[in-house]
Amino acid sequence: MWKNNIRKQLDETLEVSLQYEEAQKSVEKAIEAKKATEEFVPSNLSSFDATHLSQYIQNIVGDEPKRGSKWNPLNHTKKKKEEVRVAFEEYERKVSKAKEQYYEEYKQQREELLSKDSFEKSQKLKEASEMFDSAVEQKNKAEQLWNGNTLLSERLKNSQTITRLIEYFDDGRVDTLKEAINLYYDDMHKEKESRLAEEHRKRLEEIILDQNESIQHAIEVAENAQSTASEALDLAQDAIDRADEAYEHASSSSYNSNSDY
Structure with missing residues (x-):
């Protein structure tokens, strides 16, 4: 009767420990998710610009000036170098002006996309924050139950150790909790010695x-x-x-x- 009672208490302690360990993992995942969300950058506006801006400039300004072959001696003359420099300055001036026209022409559309990006970011931050708060709340509840269960010391109160203690009872190797704990420490000592011997x-x-x-x-x-x-x-x-x-x-x-x- 006493043996069955201890076995039942171990089952209850195992359940409490599993819930607490799972709650701790949930908090860790929530922290990682929150960090990822904080680093998240929406791409509605950037994708739009990447698709339209370069084509818009190409349609208005045309191709970039060519520098000419470096193997052609005429391209290394002072006059030719000056022509190339002027051509590129003019090209950059036209590109700058085309960009201004682009931002003005698509101003409303880009503002809508920027607003969409901001909303998407805020929603994700809100969801991540709610997920974190919920995980912390569940973890605190599980921790209270875990602290309230005093069958085992904190050192032994984890699912891996408790599962092993239960196996001792199920295999008929022990009849009392004290015997189970002593056997556990004996096994841990033997495993440590075996591990050290293997390392040696x-x-x-x-x-x-x-x-x-x-x-x-x-x-x-x-x-x-x-x-x-x-x-x-x-x-x-x-x-x-x-x-x-x-x-x-x-x-x-x-x-x-x-x-x-």
Whole structure:
């Protein structure tokens, strides 16, 4: 009877903890949504200008002046450079005037789009603010219930730990809450030791691997040095052999010369 009662209390504590954890996540999401909304820039007006302004300027002003090929020597003369400079100044003046005409001609339409942008931004900010306020309110309610449940300490009062305590009861490993908590800490200690042992094993493997690579590198260096030394000895021996041949040839030539006398 007592065991069943503890099991039921754990279920209730689990439900309260799950609600509190979910409420905390909702607040975090609401904060992210609010930040994204504050950075949001409506695009009704900018899209309209991007579609119409350049075409409007093109229709009134025409194409941009051409600078001419840099490979043509005539384009580098002082006179030609001055003509190009004047042409671009005139083009920029016409573009500036065309923009003024565009903003004047589409003034009412652009004001409507700007108003639409402002309304869209304000609506999104309002929705994000309401979402945040609601999430905080739900979180505060869940936190009150969570604080009011005193079956476990705050350190143990989370869904992951409580689920594990419930499993101890369901598997018949414990009969009391104290036994369940003690078993939980024993398991945590064993898991920590196992995790540390695994980390230690990986570090040793990395050290051994580094040492093996260093040894392999040393072997390769030694082999290369040995190969180089062997080649040097072969070259030296070849030089000696050639010197001997030259000496013998010289001696033979000298002997033959003396014989002629």
